[in-house]
Amino acid sequence: xxxxxxxxxxxxxxxxxxxxxxxxxxxxxxxxxxxxxxxxxxxxxxxxxxxxxxxxxxxxxxxxxxxxxxxxxxxxxxxxxxxxxxxxxxxxxxxxxxxxxxxxxxxxxxxxxxxxxxxxxxxxxxxxxxxxxxxxxxxxxxxxxxxxxxxxxxxxxxxxxxxxxxxxxxxxxxxxxxxxxxxxxxxxxxxxxxxxxxxxxxxxxxxxxxxxxxxxxxxxxxxxxxxxxxxxxxxxxxxxxxxxxxx
Numbered sequence: 001x002x003x004x005x006x007x008x009x010x011x012x013x014x015x016x017x018x019x020x021x022x023x024x025x026x027x028x029x030x031x032x033x034x035x036x037x038x039x040x041x042x043x044x045x046x047x048x049x050x051x052x053x054x055x056x057x058x059x060x061x062x063x064x065x066x067x068x069x070x071x072x073x074x075x076x077x078x079x080x081x082x083x084x085x086x087x088x089x090x091x092x093x094x095x096x097x098x099x100x101x102x103x104x105x106x107x108x109x110x111x112x113x114x115x116x117x118x119x120x121x122x123x124x125x126x127x128x129x130x131x132x133x134x135x136x137x138x139x140x141x142x143x144x145x146x147x148x149x150x151x152x153x154x155x156x157x158x159x160x161x162x163x164x165x166x167x168x169x170x171x172x173x174x175x176x177x178x179x180x181x182x183x184x185x186x187x188x189x190x191x192x193x194x195x196x197x198x199x200x201x202x203x204x205x206x207x208x209x210x211x212x213x214x215x216x217x218x219x220x221x222x223x224x225x226x227x228x229x230x231x232x233x234x235x236x237x238x239x240x241x242x243x244x245x246x247x
Contacts, residue, residue: 017097040245042186042194045203046179050171050235054157054210057134060101060128061144062151070105075092075121080148081125087147091140101128102104126153132160138226139213157231158209164235171237176200179241185230187245195244 063080067073086100108120127149129140134157141152159167187194210231 003074012214027244039198040192041198042183042188042192042243042245043240044179044182044243045238045240046177046182047238048171048174048178048236050167050174050237051232052159052167052235054134054159054164054230054233055163056130056132056158056160058082058138058139058156059144060126060131060133060153060156060209061129061141061149061157062124062153064122064124064151066108066120066122066181068121069122070121071246073121074105076123077123081127083147084127084144084149088140091136091143092133093131093140097130099128102126118136124151126151134230135228138228141226141228155212155214155228156209157212158233159207164207167235168207170238171205171235172202172239175237175239176241179239183241183243187243191202193246195246198242199240200241200243201240203240204236206236208234 007065061084063084065073065075065080066079067076085095088098089095103123104127105121105123107118108122109116110119111117127144129144131137131140133140137155141155145152158164210233212228212231213229214226
């Protein structure tokens with residue numbers, strides 16, 4: 001004899017299982033909303049540009065010597081470089097602010113014969129001179145060239161570490177103010193009210209020193225003092241803000 005209630009019993013069990021699964025899912029959704037919550041927000045980005053006076057300069061001067069042998073050019077270069085360093089120190093540059101930036105010795109070759117032939121050597125010793133006396137950059141360049149430097153590669157006007165941090169913080173504040181103004185304008189246009197800031201991120205802070213290439217010749221320096229004027233530098237900042245919309 002067959003049990004007529006069998007299919008009904010199976011159906012009942014199935015409905016109970018489905019109900020349990022739905023209840024679990026609903027509970028999960030409820031917990032997720034309780035923890036994370038869906039909020040209406042406005043996302044904006046702000047930017048700022050700050051132009052400031054430089055308070056540091058880096059001067060790159062080089063002594064280039066040529067000769068028949070590597071030892072010859074090395075000895076001559078060493079003597080001239082020491083003269084340049086002494087001249088800079090006599091103008092008030094500290095020893096710790098003079099460092100070797102590049103030191104390159106390589107053979108000079110001729111290709112006129114059946115094969116490459118070494119006909120001499122060339123040595124370039126580049127010094128990096130750091131100073132906060134930016135009004136005297138021309139004086140330092142003249143002193144270096146008159147003492148034996150025969151190449152002025154470039155002068156970099158920038159900011160000291162302390163000043164750089166100060167200006168970057170200023171730029172970040174201005175960028176966040178710019179972002180807040182944008183958010184306020186959007187909120188007014190949409191007819192909503194801004195709530196608290198729920199997310200802040202610094203997208204980028206950029207600091208660009210100014211490179212100056214004098215292109216000086218010894219004859220020009222000897223005839224008239226070099227005038228190198230300090231250049232301003234620009235610091236830019238980018239900030240992203242997310243505001244909650246108050247309903």
